[in-house]
């Protein structure tokens with residue numbers, strides 16, 4: 415395992431605390447089991463924590479499976495990111511919150527307007 419992969423996995427585990435980050439209603443089983451790349455590795459997605467989500471299930475089950483099978487909804491919610499975009503700049507819906515992810519493993523909550 416390359417050091418950037420090891421580092422990315424470690425930070426994402428600490429960020430999630432072992433809970434699924436997407437928490438898709440009616441799909442989520444709660445416990446994070448796999449690491450998802452928001453931008454596919456084939457499109458240049460890296461192991462930077464901003465590009466990763468810790469999700470329940472895997473490529474065919476749970477939130478991870480649902481995201482894989484529903485690209486349009488996943489782009490709309492920031493769970494998936496197109497190749498030309500920077501994951502750090504894309505809002506992501508985690509449960510009821512909308513946040514951005516940085517590479518230090520933080521959730522950056524949007525400032526409420528007004």
Ligand SMILES: [Zn+2]
Nearest residue numbers: 434442470477
């Ligand atoms: Zn889930």
